[in-house]
Amino acid sequence: MSEHARRAAAYAPLPVLEPAAHHLVSRFSHGVTPALTTAVRRKGHLAWFEEQLRPARVADPAGDALAAWWPDLSLTPLELWTRQVKGVRGGWDVMRDYGSWLLARRHTSTRQVLEVVTGFWENHLHVPVTSDGHFTWRARYGALVRQHALGRFDRMLVAAVTHPAMLLHLDAARSTAEAPNENLGRELLELFTVGVGRYTEDDVKDSARILTGWHVDTNDTWQAMYVPEHHSTGPVRVGTFRDPNPSRDGRALTRRYLTHLAHHPDTAAHLARKLAVTFVSDDPPAALVRLLARTYLEHDTAIVPVLRALVRSPAFRAAAGAKLRDPSEDVVATYRALGVRLLPPVSSQSATAAMLGSTGALGLTTGTWPRPDGAPTTNAAWSSPLRVLASVDLHWSMAHQSWPSKELVHRATADYLPPLPVTLQELVDHVSRIVLGKPAPAYLVEACALATGYPAGEVVTAEHALVKHHVPKVLATLLDSPDHYSR
The missing domain is CATH 1.10.8 (Helicase, Ruva Protein; domain 3)
Structure with missing residues (x-):
């Protein structure tokens, strides 16, 4: 046996999560990483999950520091609106900041369960980032949902439905007793609570009446307010909810109504x-x-x-591998898989801006689903040929470190390699354990052999052409596999 063959036989696989742990972490994080694998192995996956359910106890200095990267997100609604009117900076640009911040947090934060669950509730109680006016309050709305994401739904519902961003988005910000707007009252029933077919048109009308009085001063201050004289009084009935509604101040009525809906079977x-x-x-x-x-x-x-x-x-x-990543999940998981370190954005070509652009290329720019029903979470929505081709393009450019090229630090090629020499099969397995967090199945070894042009048993040394030129092909092949597309 040659020296190369003897050394290749000494390959020591990196530790990975056992399948049940990998499944849990895949569903409740934005991508398994070596650091996350180490943390979960040390604690146990259920213990890690329990710790994550108490995010205040999980230190997250890198995630918390990201807020300073996009200072416009901390401006008041009036400041944001004034800057748009004066041509300083438009709401669309501010909302691009918000999308970039969301993706950067999902990429960076150690509070991965909070990030995943916050994304679920922002999608359920959806306020898109693209409509005019409510951009002034949209970042604060996201913060409110994050605050309640692991709390109680009844409290989150009250806070979200009466929030200025929601009021502006669903036309309730100027709804009055004389002209109650039914949009929010309807979507509250159909999308946020009881669901389609569980209410009548009369229910919608009284739902809208209950919510009258909540306003946003879009003429002057852009502040939230309650205007009692605009509240519709008189008996209301929505399903099994009934109230005499005698008071001009309907805020307590709103809380009773929303709490009732939250507790409805x-x-x-x-x-x-x-x-x-x-x-x-x-x-x-x-x-x-x-x-x-x-x-x-x-x-x-x-x-x-x-x-x-x-x-x-x-x-x-039993559901491991049964869910596909949507565009935002694919982008973030790709950056995490490749060990990218994000740097503060200083130009429009920054990696954080590129992340947001990539979500659009894959089918949906983060936060921009136009309807109040929130983006779909089923596989069929994200498994079209065009989506696959866009993902292939993203994976290829990221694996080759060709784009984006500014304000990020890539993992060095050498950091993907095990001690050499090894066989190609062992090299693929090693890289798979880093990138996918799992051993390489036979089909992936075969795919990487086809992509690089070398057989699985090829002995790879430090001087081998594969090390010098073809590691990005191995990375792209792994990223294009079902193991990466699924979560």
Whole structure:
């Protein structure tokens, strides 16, 4: 046996997560990394998940520091509007900052479960970043959802529905007793709580009346306010909710109404199914949905017990590989897989701007879904040939470090390699453990052999042409695999 062959036989695989742990971390993070693997192996995956459910106890200095990268997001609504009117900076540019900040947080934060669950609720209680006017409040709306994402849904619903961004988006900011606007009252029932077919047109009318009085001063200060004289008084009835509604100050009525909806069994079923579709499978078992709905009601709409029940269910454990990443998830997971370190943006060509642009190229710029129903979370929405081709282009350019090229630091090629020499099969396995967080299955070894032109048994030395020229092909092949597309 040659010296090269003897040394290749000494390959020592990097440790990875066992399949159940990898599945949990894949669904509740934006991509498994070597650092995350180490942390989860040290704690155990369920213990890691429990710790993540208390994000205030998880130190996140790098994630917290990102706020300073986009200072416009901390400006007041009036300051943002004034700057747009004066031509200093438009709302669209500020919202691009917000999208970039979201992606950077998902990439960087150690509070991965919080990031994933916040994304779920921002999509459920969706306010797009693209409409005029409400950009003034949109970053603050995101902060509010993040604050409640692991709390109680009844409290989150009250805060979100009465938030200026939501009021502006769904035309309730100037709704009055004389002319109640029905948009928010309808979407509240159809999308946010009880669901399609669980209400009548009369319910919508009274839902809109209940919400009159909540305003935003779009003529002067852009501040939120409540105007009692614009509240519609008199008896209201929405489903099983009834109230005499005698007072001009309808704020307490709004809270009673929204709390009632949050605790409604139809809302529990609606949210349970949406959580199961997002985190388990496109067609989740009915028994799982019933379990999650029952848990939600038994725990006073608290979200954490529902998540615990979900990840401990047989249906969740059986669903590994059953969900595809959407455009934002693919972009962030790719940057994490390649160990990219983001730097503060100083130009329009920054890596953080490129991340946002890539989400658009893959099918949906982060936060821009135009309708109030939120972006789809089913596989069919994100499995078109055009999406695959766009992902291939992203993976290739990132693997070759050709674009983006500014304000980021790539992992060095040498950091992907095991001690050499090894066989190509072993090299692929080593890189897979870094990039995908799992051993390389036979089909990926074969794919990398085809991509590089070398057989699986080829002995790769430090001077080998593969090391000098073809490692990016191995990376791109791994990123183009179902193991990376799925989460």
